[in-house]
Amino acid sequence: MSKTEQFNNSPVSEAALPQAENKPVMLRAQGITKSFGHFTVLKGVNLSLTLGERVILLGPNGAGKSTLMRILAMLARPSAGTLEIAGIPLSEARASIRSLIGIISHLTYLYEDLTARENLHFYGKLYGLSGELLDQRVAEMLVKVGLERRADQRVRYYSRGMQQRLSLARAILHQPPVLLLDEPDTGLDRHAAEMLAQIITEPDSQGQPRTVLMTTHNLERGLALSNRVVVLSSGRIVRETAANNLAADDVQSWYYDAIRR
Amino acid sequence: MDRARTAKQDRELETGSTRASFVLPAYLRVAWEVYRKDVRTELRTKEIFSAMSIFSLLVVMVFVFALPGKLKEAGDVAPGLLWIAFTFAGVLGLNRSFINEKDRGSLEGLLLVPTDRSAIFYGKALGNFTFIIIVELLLAPIFSLLFNFSVLRLELLPVLLLGTIGFAEIGTLFAAMAVNTRAREVLLPVLFFPIMLPVIIAASQSTAAILANRPFEEINSALGLMIFFDLIFLVVPALLFELVLEE
Structure with a gap:
């Protein structure tokens, strides 16, 4: 029996998931439902990520991936369901738990008439960084994403890939323990994609592994970076498995089989 | 779970964002940084300022042509015309303040701020x-x-x-409401003018009274009305802004 076939019989293969090893749950979404008028985009999604887990979220266009990411980033309110970040329910500390999350989306969230350094300083200050710590962190991030030489150039003159790299620096500037990455490799060249992979997999400044939820259309790259794969289709999680259960050559058929059901 | 909570507490220590000691400064800091960013961006682009100034001058030119040879005698209506020019020009600026953020994709970046989102309102309103x-x-x-x-x-x-x-207060709140709608540039004046009308009337009447050298006591009630509106719309966004901007 091929690995693909192993998962064909059960919609969500819990047995094949990596063991949690009593790690703390960093992100827990339960029964997340989102409707726009009569149209329901998400239908009771349950998803948990433990500390250090890197999960790739796959799904066809319109499956609800971006909507789910926006809800997890607290940019949209779910119609129903609960959300906890690092064990703190959203209802308890809606504003302050936003500092536990870093997000990259299709939008870069950058100001094109500010320089890269000014953009990072602005976001750093919003997250409560200041003084030498902020200067040091900004300099560090610019080096990390390879933009230190063009740090004082306005973002307007950056290519899409450079903007995406700066957006990555913005997302990790405040050292969030949870990263939500919605197609973070858009516009990145090979070198920048490696940079992204390094940032995702390295521990944060406190030595803790990052907890990452990522959507991508690049299955091969996504599999290499993740330790769990979740498939969202028509607003439901239809299948999930440990990434090491899937070889790059059979993930395609596994995936298409999942979304056809 | 304990480890997760500890991670958060560590972060709070690092960023100084504990509820008891840091909420107010963090809130004010966010408002101030949004204001500084808007002013800095505007100083570079002059986009809002040039649109408002040119438009207000055009409105004045319309009045000049609409009242040929009667400008010097039009003292009674001048305060009203002055506030009409301010209002029309101001709406242009209000519209751009959120549309620019939305179209350039930075509005969501602001919404990620780890404090109450109404701080964004106060920064934007101060900029406007x-x-x-x-x-x-x-x-x-x-x-x-x-x-x-x-x-x-x-x-x-x-x-x-x-x-x-x-x-600025009323306009910023309604500009934020309108920005997520399809007909946002039309919707802002439609929502904004009916609410703003008492303030415009009070301001025009007060200006007219002062220019006619009438006693200051005559405009007390108009000033009171403006103070009332200013206070109401200083408080209301703190309660509503989070909902206004969220999907």
Whole structure:
């Protein structure tokens, strides 16, 4: 029996998931439902990520991936369901738990008439960084994403890939323990994609592994970076498995089989 | 779970964002940084300021052609025309303040801020107030020349300030409401003018009374009305802004 076939019989293969090893749950979404008028985009999604887990979220266009990411980033309110970040329910500390999350989306969230350094300083200050710590962190991030030489150039003159790299620096500037990455490799060249992979997999400044939820259309790259794969289709999680259960050559058929059901 | 909570506490220590000791400064800091960012961006692009100034001058030109040879005698209607010019020009600026953020994809970045999102409102409103008052201070002398009245009067200052504060507060709130709608540029004036009307009327009447050298006591009720609106719309966004911007 091929690995693909192993998962064909059960919609969500819990047995094949990596063991949690009593790690703390960093992100827990339960029964997340989102409707726009009569149209329901998400239908009771349950998803948990433990500390250090890197999960790739796959799904066809319109499956609800971006909507789910926006809800997890607290940019949209779910119609129903609960959300906890690092064990703190959203209802308890809606504003302050936003500092536990870093997000990259299709939008870069950058100001094109500010320089890269000014953009990072602005976001750093919003997250409560200041003084030498902020200067040091900004300099560090610019080096990390390879933009230190063009740090004082306005973002307007950056290519899409450079903007995406700066957006990555913005997302990790405040050292969030949870990263939500919605197609973070858009516009990145090979070198920048490696940079992204390094940032995702390295521990944060406190030595803790990052907890990452990522959507991508690049299955091969996504599999290499993740330790769990979740498939969202028509607003439901239809299948999930440990990434090491899937070889790059059979993930395609596994995936298409999942979304056809 | 304990480890997760500890991670958060560590972060709070690092960023100084504990509830008890840091909520107010963090809130004010966010508002101030949003304001500084808006002013810095505007100084570079001059996008909002140039649109508002040119449009307000065009409105004045329309009045000049609409009242040929009667400008000097039009003193009674001049305060009303002055506030109409301020209002039309101001709406342009209000519209751009959120549309620019939305279209360039930075509005969501602001929404990620780890404090109450109403801080964004106060930063934006202060920015809009600054841009509008600068345009008003440029436009008033031109009106003064054309309509033969002097604006260099200290009594006009509270009217100008109260009217503009109300304008910036109400306009910023409605601009945020309109930005997520399809017909946002049309919707803002439609929502904004009916609510803003009492402030515009009170400001016009007060300006007219001051220019006619009537006693200051006559405008007490108009000033009171403007203060009332300014206070209401200073408080309301703190309660509503989070909902206004969220999907």
